Amino acid sequence: MDYSQMVEDALKGVVRSAMQKASTDGLQGNHHFYVTFLTRYEGVELPDHLLERYPNDITIVLQHQYWDMEVNEDAFEVSLSFNKLPTRIRVPYDAITSFADPSVQFGLQFQPQGMEATEGGNLVLSNADDNAPDAAPDTPSDPVEEEEKQGEVVSLDAFRNKT
Numbered sequence: 593m594d595y596s597q598m599v600e601d602a603l604k605g606v607v608r609s610a611m612q613k614a615s616t617d618g619l620q621g622n623h624h625f626y627v628t629f630l631t632r633y634e635g636v637e638l639p640d641h642l643l644e645r646y647p648n649d650i651t652i653v654l655q656h657q658y659w660d661m662e663v664n665e666d667a668f669e670v671s672l673s674f675n676k677l678p679t680r681i682r683v684p685y686d687a688i689t690s691f692a693d694p695s696v697q698f699g700l701q702f703q704p705q706g707m708e709a710t711e712g713g714n715l716v717l718s719n720a721d722d723n724a725p726d727a728a729p730d731t732p733s734d735p736v737e738e739e740e741k742q743g744e745v746v747s748l749d750a751f752r753n754k755t
Contacts, residue, residue: 600702600703607685608663610693611663614654615662615668619654619655624655624694625654625691625693626651626690627654627683627688627691628649628650628652628688628690629649629650629652629687631647631648631650633686635667635687636687637680638650638681642674642679652681657673658670658672660680666684666686667683669681689702689703689704690702
């Protein structure tokens with residue numbers, strides 16, 4: 593049994609549930625989400641100008657300026673403002689590398705399927721693929737993401753078999 597994968601799938605269910613609640617009820621109080629995901633992961637839909645600016649990963653903030661969020665079993669879609677331009681994106685949960693709600697000091701980190709962590713903590717593809725990133729760089733600096741991440745992050749590496 594692959595318990596680490598079962599745990600990761602369950603925790604992605606937490607992300608899905610949080611997104612579903614936000615899509616139906618809105619984000620109440622100070623709740624807001626930081627979602628970091630791999631921009632070239634299969635199923636991610638981003639405009640070309642964002643892929644050029646963020647070729648490996650991006651962190652989006654869901655707080656005040658997001659619209660029309662749709663939450664599905666395998667992905668969420670949302671409209672955001674990038675440089676004052678409304679943009680629709682699609683993010684599969686498997687592309688997410690971290691999720692945080694700093695208002696309650698909650699965070700999760702994920703290792704996307706098909707990716708492995710190196711000793712330095714970077715992610716690399718398990719199977720070579722020229723269309724995917726070879727490492728996840730630092731989070732890009734963007735006006736949308738200027739607020740510093742806070743909170744406790746739960747890493748699944750503590751539960752993984754190290755053999």
